[in-house]
Amino acid sequence: MAIIEIHLPKSVAKALRLPANNPERQQIRVLKKLLRKARFTEFGQYYRFDEILLCKNPAKKFKMNVPTFNYSSIYKQWWHKTLDGVPDVCWPGKIKYYALSSGTSEAASKYIPITNDLLAGNKMVMIKQLLTLRNYENIPYSSISKGWLTLGGSTDLQKNLGYYAGDLSGITTKKMPLWFQPFYKPGKKIAKERDWNKKLEEIVEKAPEWDIGFVVGVPAWIQMCMEMVIKKYNLNNIHEMWPNLAFFVHGGVSFEPYKKGFEKLLGKPITYIETYLASEGFIAYQDRQNAKGMRLVTNEHIFLEFVPFNDSNFDSNGDMVENPETFMVHEVEEGKEYALLISTNAGTWRYLIGDTIKFVDKSRCEIIITGRTKHFLSLVGEHLSVDNMNKAIQLTSEQLNICIPEFTVAGIPYNNFFAHHWYIACDEQIDPQLLKQHIDENLKILNDDYAVERKSALKEVFVDVLSEQQFLDFMQLKGKLGGQHKFPRVLKGNMLKDWEEYLHQQPAHSK
Structure with missing residues (x-):
């Protein structure tokens, strides 16, 4: 029996009906629902959720009362208590499940709280996504x-x-x-x-x-x-x-x-459907044939805020400033890059998830993921995003008719200036110099800042061709093989040192 033909209970069917297409109203409703449920928690009492709920503009008051958090700050101030079994800290009840999420960062595993409410919200979004399969012709x-x-x-x-x-x-x-x-x-x-x-x-x-x-x-x-x-x-x-x-x-x-x-x-041919299911919640999914991006989930269990990803809100290391400028979903602009703050029914409040996104169709709330706040290269102002890197690799693989299953890049000093060092996984015979030329030229077309800096302080591009197995072996060495683990697109700090040490122990590789 096809899933589309399953007869759902009336209560579930009613819940699945999308409200009138007003993302602002949907998001205010979600915020109020979250605040009401958590108002008697330690977090809700400390930041006066009752006071926020009484305001005519709860979203504005929410931003005034509650600071922004990254993992380190919210864990240090709040979440660490839940690991000791303390109930009603950021969400009602005890936290019985945690998603281990080191992502592609250098940090040890992060313990992201998972509640039954969050799982129920995720499940409802999954069902909605299943129902959108009717929108696909093939x-x-x-x-x-x-x-x-x-x-x-x-x-x-x-x-x-x-x-x-x-x-x-x-x-x-x-x-x-x-x-x-x-x-x-x-x-x-x-x-x-x-x-x-x-x-x-x-x-x-x-x-x-x-x-x-x-x-x-x-x-x-x-x-x-x-x-x-x-x-x-x-x-x-x-x-x-x-x-x-x-x-x-x-x-x-x-x-x-x-x-x-x-x-x-x-x-x-098969159909490809993109989803944005993070450890912190189900954020967006592609809901129709040939969509430009993924549609944000604005009416279920996540309140979203958008921080312009620029020098005013983030430092050179990708760390967010203390009081960043934030916008709601109806206030954003197409084509601009934003970092994502989320508040969820797992006690995640104004939390910097670490991803950067761009609206490609504001009327439909459709986004694409462009990278990570920490995973970008801007040694000298080239502002190279992961989205730029992905597209450059895709174009290069098509131009040279080769398969590139993995890659990563690091920014390095070079003759008193700087260079980019690419590591490419390719099990086919390919000239690294040819790879370098294509990647470099594609990036110049994709990114004007990169093109300018290649004539200035970004003096050189290096390319090493490795086997896919070498990437997999390194991930296994780091305990990140399989599941939701991804190879970092940009290497910095200790991860770069570990990678270089690992390669020095390998057989000579092409340059």
């Missing part, structure tokens, strides 16, 4: 009733005193509703496996038993899984194993650099 209903292969973190969560911790994907899968389970692959037993390599091997063994209609996960790991299936069973493409595979729901990183290599594994 997705047959039959594919939705097939198996769903999801590559995520282990459901065997770390047990601590009073709480469990693991990847959000593992927590979500562990608490999945009964109606989801018949469709879900690889199934409970394999999903529980912590060893990522063993998990992939078990999936490959089971592959012939499944009829997969769509796959969900980070592009690099889905691609690797499909490559292993094709190799194991001596196939020409993945559709020889799963003929009903119709679409790929992806997120976590830009799909653009992976697309060319990914499509070499297919026997026929």
Whole structure:
């Protein structure tokens, strides 16, 4: 039976009806709902949520009363108490689950609180996204009733005193509703496996038993899984194993650099659907064919604020200033880059999630993710975003007809000036100098500041070509193999030192 045909209870069906398309009104409603629920918590009492709720303009008063936080500040002041079992700190009740989220930062694992309210909100957004599949011309209903292969973190969560911790994907899968389970692959037993390599091997063994209609996960790991299936069973493409595979729901990183290599594994075209599901909540998803970006979730469980990503609000290290300028969803401008602040029903308040986004269609609240506040290169004013890097790699791979499954870049001193050092994963024969020329020229076209600085203080570009396995081995060395872990697009600080030390221990690589 196709999911679209499932008859939902009236209460759920009513909840799924989208309110009138007024993002400002939706967001005020969400904010009030969050404030009411949390007003008797320590946080709510300290920042006078009752007083905010009585105001004619609660959003303005909320910004006046509550400061902005990053992970370090909110953990130090508030969240650390919840790990000791203290209830009603930032959200009612005890926190029983934490998403471990180191992301691509240098820091040790972050403990992001996960509540039943947050999971319920995420689940409702997932159902809404499923219903939008009717907006896609090339997705047959039959594919939705097939198996769903999801590559995520282990459901065997770390047990601590009073709480469990693991990847959000593992927590979500562990608490999945009964109606989801018949469709879900690889199934409970394999999903529980912590060893990522063993998990992939078990999936490959089971592959012939499944009829997969769509796959969900980070592009690099889905691609690797499909490559292993094709190799194991001596196939020409993945559709020889799963003929009903119709679409790929992806997120976590830009799909653009992976697309060319990914499509070499297919026997026929499939539809790509992007989602923005962070450890802190389900923020946006693509809801129609050929959408410019992902539609923000403005009417469910997350209150959003947007901080212009500029020198007034962020320093040269990507750290946000104490009282940044912020806007609500109806106040933003298309084409400008913003950092995202979120407040959620897990006790996350005015929290800098670390991503930068850009509105590509304000009327539809559609955004694209452009990078990270910490992951950009601006040694001399080149203002190179991760979005620029992704597009340059995509163009280069198309121009040279090669697959580049991973890459990273570092800014380095060079002859009293500066240079960019690229590390490219490519298992095909390619001249590093040719790669350098294409990447450099593409970036000059994509970014005017970069073009100017290449004639000034940004004197050189270096390119090392490595194997994809070297990137994977480094991630394994750092304990970040599989699941939601992504290779950092920009290397800085200790992560760069560790990477350079790792490479020095490897066989000589091309320059």
